[in-house]
Every structure is written in structure tokens, then in C-alpha cells.
Amino acid sequence: MAGLIDLSYTIEAGISSYPGDDELKLYKNRFLENDMYNDTKLETGMHVGTHIDVASHIMESDQLISDYPLDRFIGKGILLDVRGQKSICMKESYLDMVKENSIVLLFTGFESLFGSDTYFMDHPVVEEPLADFLVERRVKMIGMDLPSPDHYPFGIHKKLLGNDILIIENLKNLERLLAVDDFEIIALPLKIRAEASLARVVARI
Amino acid sequence: MAGLIDLSYTIEAGISSYPGDDELKLYKNRFLENDMYNDTKLETGMHVGTHIDVASHIMESDQLISDYPLDRFIGKGILLDVRGQKSICMKESYLDMVKENSIVLLFTGFESLFGSDTYFMDHPVVEEPLADFLVERRVKMIGMDLPSPDHYPFGIHKKLLGNDILIIENLKNLERLLAVDDFEIIALPLKIRAEASLARVVARI
Numbered sequence: 001m002a003g004l005i006d007l008s009y010t011i012e013a014g015i016s017s018y019p020g021d022d023e024l025k026l027y028k029n030r031f032l033e034n035d036m037y038n039d040t041k042l043e044t045g046m047h048v049g050t051h052i053d054v055a056s057h058i059m060e061s062d063q064l065i066s067d068y069p070l071d072r073f074i075g076k077g078i079l080l081d082v083r084g085q086k087s088i089c090m091k092e093s094y095l096d097m098v099k100e101n102s103i104v105l106l107f108t109g110f111e112s113l114f115g116s117d118t119y120f121m122d123h124p125v126v127e128e129p130l131a132d133f134l135v136e137r138r139v140k141m142i143g144m145d146l147p148s149p150d151h152y153p154f155g156i157h158k159k160l161l162g163n164d165i166l167i168i169e170n171l172k173n174l175e176r177l178l179a180v181d182d183f184e185i186i187a188l189p190l191k192i193r194a195e196a197s198l199a200r201v202v203a204r205i
Numbered sequence: 206m207a208g209l210i211d212l213s214y215t216i217e218a219g220i221s222s223y224p225g226d227d228e229l230k231l232y233k234n235r236f237l238e239n240d241m242y243n244d245t246k247l248e249t250g251m252h253v254g255t256h257i258d259v260a261s262h263i264m265e266s267d268q269l270i271s272d273y274p275l276d277r278f279i280g281k282g283i284l285l286d287v288r289g290q291k292s293i294c295m296k297e298s299y300l301d302m303v304k305e306n307s308i309v310l311l312f313t314g315f316e317s318l319f320g321s322d323t324y325f326m327d328h329p330v331v332e333e334p335l336a337d338f339l340v341e342r343r344v345k346m347i348g349m350d351l352p353s354p355d356h357y358p359f360g361i362h363k364k365l366l367g368n369d370i371l372i373i374e375n376l377k378n379l380e381r382l383l384a385v386d387d388f389e390i391i392a393l394p395l396k397i398r399a400e401a402s403l404a405r406v407v408a409r410i
Contacts, residue, residue: 040399188405194245200393
């Protein structure tokens with residue numbers, strides 16, 4: 001089974017954003033009949049829909065996402081099935097599963113609640129021992145079908161990003177990877193001078 | 206020689222845009238010291254910097270870039286060295302070089318003029334026989350280190366897009382592919398409901 005699976009939300013007017021973030025706006029502002037071409041204007045922060053955070057999102061750092069080398073965004077994917085856990089814990093089986101330089105995806109099943117208050121305010125969180133393990137194992141990125149791996153005061157964000165593990169938030173379609181043994185993640189942000197970027201995230205089987 | 210080459214311009218405040226397009230705005234609007242995190246706001250049309258056009262940019266079509274399957278954006282890359290041509294013509298050697306489903310890149314060298322009036326207003330154009338050949342050969346996309354393959358009234362745009370060949374505009378670093386025999390292009394747009402998208406375009410060797 002070869003192919004590409006899209007793990008990204010569609011960016012569209014009305015897409016839900018994290019409480020406190022500006023609403024994304026997307027509207028046509030050039031029209032074929034009058035302007036000879038169509039164009040669409042996007043107004044958004046960088047933390048809406050499927051996106052990647054780097055350290056400067058939440059800590060003092062001069063490094064922007066445009067500064068990262070491309071190989072940080074492509075790597076062997078590992079899916080951890082963490083459905084049913086409100087608090088996502090470390091498990092011994094991960095010692096064998098998770099390799100250095102891999103991209104670890106947490107499948108919680110919370111995609112089904114995308115856009116609801118529960119999705120944004122009452123989502124599962126990553127426990128510190130699991131974050132410590134991922135830091136020690138030196139993975140490239142961690143991704144999840146959640147808006148965040150933690151709540152205020154964002155200790156897990158700081159631990160991961162402070163150790164240069166990037167975070168992919170708001171993934172979808174992770175259930176399609178349950179039956180897949182071997183896949184690569186290609187998670188390309190825009191090359192943008194910002195602390196994060198909207199991204200297209202793809203699993204390649 | 207394995208590796209990844211970034212063919213994308215950095216998206217930053219002040220990046221040059223096509224005459225008549227709105228200027229891209231990029232500015233920080235959440236601040237760690239006051240808001241507990243940093244966020245950056247982007248306001249832009251979809252035709253600034255490195256981006257991909259689909260047919261609805263310039264003709265009547267309901268299909269948006271978010272509707273295209275992912276395999277349209279990934280394929281074997283072919284570099285055509287067309288430096289020194291004001292009018293980029295068909296050549297017999299392309300008959301062997303260009304395969305179905307490939308992604309054809311035109312290297313004009315115009316990157317060195319990026320941002321100037323010459324870059325936007327007096328760039329090389331693709332001749333109709335070359336466009337006809339690419340249509341007949343059924344390539345996936347054509348990319349170039351130019352803002353456009355043509356000028357008003359955009360006959361080459363219409364021929365290519367009307368035959369479902371997508372167009373990647375404003376590529377850079379194409380000279381780095383001159384010495385490369387075999388490479389893949391991964392050109393990922395955002396999954397956005399628009400007639401085009403800013404994109405991260407990568408050559409993988």
C-alpha cells in the first residue's frame with residue numbers, strides 16, 4: 001500500500017481558532033470579471049489549523065521557523081495510539097518504538113471534537129515523563145490531533161520547544177495510519193519569518 | 206549526493222509582490238512579555254513569493270487548490286536550462302527529457318533580478334509550442350524562477366491551467382539543480398480554499 005495521506009485541516013473562512021487568537025479571515029478580493037484574475041486574501045495568525053511551533057512561540061529565542069533546515073520537517077513517522085487517555089503517559093513499549101530523529105504522532109481521537117469548546121479547553125495533555133523521554137530520545141518533532149500538548153502555564157511546550165523538539169498541532173486523519181507499518185512524515189511549513197507556520201502535513205506510505 | 210534544496214523565497218515584511226497585488230504584511234501581534242506567547246499575523250494574497258496557481262486563478266472553474274490530490278504536488282523533477290532566452294522555445298532535446306507526470310522547472314537565471322521592475326515587467330516568456338508540448342506530454346506542473354510564464358492577456362497561463370498543468374511561480378536556487386541528475390520535487394501548498402497558495406517547494410536529491 002503506497003500513497004499519500006493528508007493530515008492537514010482545510011484552511012477556510014470560519015475555521016475554529018484557539019481561544020484568544022484572532023479569527024482567520026479568507027476572502028476573495030480580485031475577481032475574474034473585473035480584474036482579469038481571481039485572488040484570495042488570507043489574514044491569520046500562525047497558530048490556526050494545522051501548524052508547527054518553534055521555540056520562539058513561547059520562550060525567548062531569536063530563531064524563527066524560516067531559520068530551520070528542511071531536514072527538521074521530514075522524517076520517519078511513529079504513531080502512538082493514546083486513545084482514551086486524558087493524561088498521556090510514558091509506556092515501556094515506546095522504548096523500542098521511538099527512534100532518534102523520528103517524528104512522533106500522538107493519536108488521541110480528539111479530531112472528532114475539532115472546533116468544540118471541549119476540543120480547545122478540555123483536551124488530553126502530555127505527561128512530563130513522556131516529554132522527558134522524547135527529549136532524551138532526540139526526536140525531530142511531535143505531532144498530535146490536539147490544539148496543544150498542555151494547558152497554561154505550558155510546561156510541556158517549554159520542555160519540548162526548549163529542547164528543540166518542534167510541535168505540530170491540529171493534525172487530522174491519524175486513524176488512517178493505525179494499519180500502516182512504515183511511513184514518512186513530510187510536514188512543510190511556509191518559509192516565513194515567524195515563531196510558527198501554517199503547514200501542510202503529509203504521511204507518505 | 207543526497208539532500209534537500211529549498212527552492213522557496215522567505216516570506217517576510219517587504220517582500221516584492223506582482224504589480225497590482227496588495228503588499229504582503231507580516232507583523233508580530235502577540236508578545237511573550239504581555240500575552241505569554243508570541244504570534245505573528247500574516248495578511249497576504251495568494252500570489253506573493255513562491256506559490257502555485259490552479260485554473261480558477263485565471264479562468265472560470267470551481268476547483269480550488271484544496272481540492273487537488275496530494276500526488277499532483279510531488280513528482281520527478283526535470284530542469285530545463287533556458288538561460289539567455291527572452292522567449293523560451295521548444296527544443297527537440299526535450300522530447301526525450303520530459304516524461305509524463307514529471308514536474309518541469311525552467312531555469313532562466315532571473316532570480317538575480319527578484320524584486321526589480323525588470324523582474325516583474327520584462328521577464329522571459331514561454332512560447333506556445335513549448336506550452337503545447339508540455340500539455341501533450343501531460344506533465345503535473347511547470348515551475349520557474351519568474352513571476353509568470355507570460356504577460357497580459359495571459360495566453361500561456363490559460364493554456365497550461367486550462368489543461369490542468371499547475372504553475373509554480375517565483376522559484377529560487379534553481380542553479381543548484383544544474384549538476385543534479387535525478388531529483389524529486391515536493392511542492393506543498395497550504396490546503397486552502399483559494400485559487401492558489403503560498404507554497405514550500407523543495408528538491409530532494
